[in-house]
Amino acid sequence: MSAKSILEADGKAILNYHLTRAPVIKPTPLPPTATHNPSPKLASIYFPEDADIKGVLDEAEAKYPWLHAPGAKFVAKPDQLIKRRGKSGLLALNKTWAEARQWIAERAGKLQRVETVDGYLRNFLVEPFVPHPQGTEYYININSVREGDWILFTHEGGVDVGDVDAKAEKLLIPVDLTEYPSNAEIAATLLKKVPKGVHNVLVDFISRLYAVYVDSQFTYLEINPLVVIPNKDATSAEVHFLDLAAKLDQTAEFECGVKWAIARSATALGLPVITSKDTKVSIDAGPPMEFPAPFGREMSKEEAYIAEMDAKTGASLKLTILNSTGRVWTLVAGGGASVVYADAIASAGFAGELANYGEYSGAPTETQTFHYAKTVLDLMLRAPQHPEGKVLFIGGGIANFTNVASTFKGVIRALREVAPLLNEHKVQIWVRRAGPNYQEGLKNIKAVGQELELNMHVYGPEMHVSGIVPLALNGKTSDIPEFSG
């Protein structure tokens, strides 16, 4: 639970719906609009694994009839939290639907390298192409810091915006919104280099955009380019956010979930509402917000399984596979300790061999620990054997109130199930843990190690939290004795 990136389509849907609805913090120079925005034209096309590409595209055509509008031109791009798509050739501009369709079909489901990351292209966004005169491309960015929210603005937006930090005008909106700047201050700070004629329109837009940012609890919002085409008397303007990246505060779901949902409901998106017998009743007026994994980090079955288990309990269970054929695996309790272990493994020179990051904490039950441990062990033993063997760290800090013996029971059960394979894969197991009843927990795991003839070393609180890592990976020695029970 933290600030999480959202899909471009979702970000645009939220802006489109709430721009005219979110309460502005101070009156803007323009009168409030009488009508709300029409539904946005956002064709979000998802290709599941092994999808019939033609079928998915046909379905999309049926769902978004405006794709067939005569003479219409479109923009097509993958919508998977990829930065700088234009530079990676992942942007199709000014295409007819037939061309855009062809362009997507060639890429859907294919492995793509973006900078250093490989990932499958699965989600595309198709929108109407917006022709616009030169000089109407702006850049705006709102991001949150401790003292407030920075608004960065420059009149020279576009793909080649360059170093915005250096060239953008900046305005800090303080946390206490009673100190919100006046329209004149906004114009004076941000719009210094913009012709006076569009000031009112832009101040109005910025104020509304910021209102949405606050109201829907964004933590980051970047629009580039932002195209603003004022009407003749500059009393309103056509505003288009051509490209958008945003993060929402996932922890605010209980306050904003309803706002996120309604903006993405079929009605708000102008889609036909399909009701069938097995439509799930969602808690809000629209589908719950999705927080996609970063590009190239599609969740594996196992990660999804752990995430699902995590969502269902008060305990915390996290698993991220970094390198499924890596030699070094971790089964670490505690959010802080798990990072410390990953650090230690990396500083021992094994960053590339680190197979997973994960943690379990918050007093999980024996069964939950078992399923968690089993998942990690299965993944480790599924990968091919390595001539130098593998290393498993069953680590953790000094627990505050988790009964170590009882969580270790779950780990022990999982070890028992795969014991022969552990030896076949030449797995060294290094254990360090402390906290309530750790003596019993360590005694039990040591006994099992001996019984099943595992290559196992067990340490208690005398050993530094991640002190076993250099012992295991760099062959260092320590005068701290192993736990003797």
Add this chain to the structure above:
Amino acid sequence: MPGVVQNGTNGTAAAANGSNGHQRGNSLSANDNIRRFQAPSRPMSPPADHTLFHNKTRCFVYGLQPRAVQGMLDFDFICKRKTPSVAGIIYTFGGQFVSKMYWGTSETLLPVYQDVEKAMAKHSDVDTVVNFASSRSVYQSTMELMEYPQIRSIAIIAEGVPERRAREILHVAKKKGITIIGPATVGGIKPGAYKIGNTGGMMDNIVASKLYRPGSVAYVSKSGGMSNELNNIVAQMTDGVYEGVAIGGDRYPGTTFIDHMLRFQADPNCKILLMLGEVGGVEEYRVIEAVKNGTITKPIVAWAIGTVASLLKTEVQFGHAGSFANSQLETAAMKNKSMKEAGIFVPDTFEDMPQVLGSVYQKLVKDGTIKRAPEPAVPKIPLDYSWAQELGLIRKPAAFISTISDDRGQELLYAGMPISDVFKENIGIGGVMSLLWFRRRLPEHASRFLEMVLMLTADHGPAVSGAMNTIITTRAGKDLISSLVAGLLTIGSRFGGALDGAAEEFTKAYDKGLSPRDFVDTMRKENKLIPGIGHRIKSRNNPDLRVELVKDYVKKNFASTKLLDYALAVESVTTSKKDNLILNVDGCIAVCFVDLMRNCGAFSAEEAEDYLKMGVLNGLFVLGRSIGLIAHFLDQKRLRTGLYRHPWDDITYLLPTLNAGGSEGRVEVSV
């Protein structure tokens, strides 16, 4: 809180009336073991600004967290505090006036307040709050708490507080000069003085890390879990912790490293500063700044965790919400490098930190900055009963035993059978009854028979006395349970009791070896009606279909029907006298049930007798008839019937005449 004390509200009193509860001459009542505290005398002068907590700090705990509060009181006790640090509990959903806690081995009572205002008014000595409110409600409660000028600091424990709300809290706190610790933290600890919530873990760990007395190292850590690890490291390498704060893993902690580092710098008792930073955010740089400009002069040992992040190919969100680098500056590697350049003692890896800390400490001992205080005696920790039990150290006889169901595990068990199997094997209500009533699976035909009995006894029309009582009670406007119970309470030897009676009489006669005719004759001689024989309307020629149903089923399915056969023989004797003296449905069910108990193979002879004696047949009737009684209740409600009043003309009034003479005290009525 005098006056609200009640004796024996929990375990301690229960133990006294257990099997080993012999009375001793000088025995104490539970009440005598409760200590009551006056508010502590205030320190002579207000504490210095840098002193957030001291050994007279008093706090409120917001939220019902008995375990955390107990931990705090235990800590106070082993620190030899005179009064507990917790002055009271604020629990808005309250209902309880006091919460009973241990003070050492005796007990004390903590007041529980439903609203903040009252709590503040009552305890003007409280200046800090440990806020356990959930991430949803913590914003509102913290804002409310900050309205009281007596509050100097608040610890927010909840994880997942929306970032905007966290910033609003810290903004207001800053204006008012209130120190916020958290959100998403375990809190902090000042050895020998005060401990926030669950900080430091269990008592054995607090003792192991010597947190009952102050040392000279003060630390700030982001992670609460790692703060425990720091306690351990500091205890191993130096003379111990002076103060420790975990600021929390969120992006916007209420106070950050610098706030506490400056306090530690100002506090003359603190000699070494220790900081455990993390990838994400830029707050470590403010400490670097303070070192560079000479604001902080005491030696600092520091490390930022999360150095691995820059070495991974993709972005990983680590355990903490704030642990995510948005720029090069926010990476752990850059932080460690910058700290080192500023002259902070930064180890090469986190594993080397204990050695670095140890050498800094030794240097200060050598130059006389730190003088080791004599080690006080290690305090004894009272072991909590439930924990001792979990460790298998103690035992006590249980006051209750249950052998039929268990709800403690992953799945509810009925006599050992998981509830999912109950449905998988489709054992029906008869199967569930056999599990819960008899603790065994009865053969299919037996559980079907139980269901049959329930169906047959479910209702017998509105006119029978039980239904009548339910109807009348319902019409008096009473609720379902009262109306149902009114009907059930009618069941006894006359109404509904035929089942038990029939089973008893027939069994007795059969077991004695009386011939059916002898049995009928004996009963007549004793002027007793045979229960289970006779029907108002039905007769031999107009048989009761319900009885036929039962007979057919039983004949077809039961291994033996000896008692039924016997009862049918009795019936042929009685019907020869009068046509309607047939074996009625009650009698039939009763004898068949005895046949079932005796011959289905699931019960020994003794068990069968035992169950019958316990009145299990009555149980069947009560259960079955409850269906009908509830139906009558619903029926009357549905019909919206009003209060029933019996007409006068349907009651014969026969009253004694008092002035007619003394002998008229008794009324004799002959019908």
